[in-house]
Amino acid sequence: MIKYSNGQNFTKKPEKSSKFSINSTSFSHSNRGMNLEEDINLSNEYYKANESCLVTKRPTPINVVSVDYTKGAVITNAYFEKQSTTDYNGVYKGRYIDFEAKSTQKTSSFPLANVSKHQIDHLKHVLKHGGIAFFIIEFAKLDQVFLLDASYVIEYFENGTRKSIPYQDVLENGHQIKKGLAPRLDYLEIIEKNYMNS
Template identity: 45%
Template sequence: MKFNYPNGKKYVQKNSLSKPVSNSTKDHSYSNRGMTLEEDLNETNEFYRERKIAVIHKKPTPVQIVKVDYPKRSAAVIKEAYFKQASTTDYNGIYKGRYIDFEAKETKNPTSFPLQNFHEHQIKHMEEVINQDGICFVILRFSKYEQVYLLEARHLLSFWRRMATGGRKSITKEEIEEHGFLIPLGFQPRIDYIKVIEAIIQSYKR
């Protein structure tokens, strides 16, 4: 099926949420189950909802269907569609009365996170959320190390401004380790980012 953006450009599937490379020496029952970052987060959010911890959902992407084939009367096949508008961030919801909004990205680069993984409209959206006192962040996974970090959007915006003024076009892993939070991978939930959010909320009260 062919997708196009509102400006007419062809949509190309990115590998930002691709499956990590399998390693037969690892314990697949726990540390590496071949799940994408999106699948891990969806499973985590389901865990939160079932236990009434938080209500977080993946945002749907509005799509305009323009061409459909009917090979059978009982079946329809979508041949061409367009994204109605540029997406903002991947997830949003509520935790203890606080609005939560975040983007999730993955990289195979072992030493830095390329800022080209983000788009101008996403950065603007995060800025708007922060200005309304929402809790906004990005979840970043380094697939080589099976490491997941939470980086508050205020830091991402700082690195983005650095790039815009001629600085480096990526965030080093050392900078993410310094300004972000490492989220240990678990079983239930898989990526327990709410613990980090709780710590951030408590820091606001000090």
């Protein structure tokens, strides 16, 4: 699943300048238009450098149809595949962490259309095997980012009649993530407080 800073268009169509690479993280701190994905990638780099935890982003799955070897293995025909898992996973104090990051421009609710059945199934498996599973949800216009346990999103997705999670519910059941320079989004602090003593 490809995400955009505008948060509303979760189609597979990327911006032309996008690079689908885990290596394309920019360390420029001057970019005000930095999106959620970049903030998380920078936070993960910070955590890695500080040896707090190790979380990596899964590359976007791409199905390669043809490759031109005369030019040194240039891919000439390929298409994006649907991410069947989540964007991020990693390890903290031996525990498995798995999460998906989503941004929305809405201010009153988080639309569940942004979440796929595949991702819900994946996160259910993670929980079944004792992993720590959650969503990082950004309300871009409110400039607020929350960590919301996957079990809560799963329940809404499977049993709810609504097609979105009200902002008020995210506020009450999630944990607001502190923003800063480094880490930009300190989600690990929330994991430490809420997941490590159980």
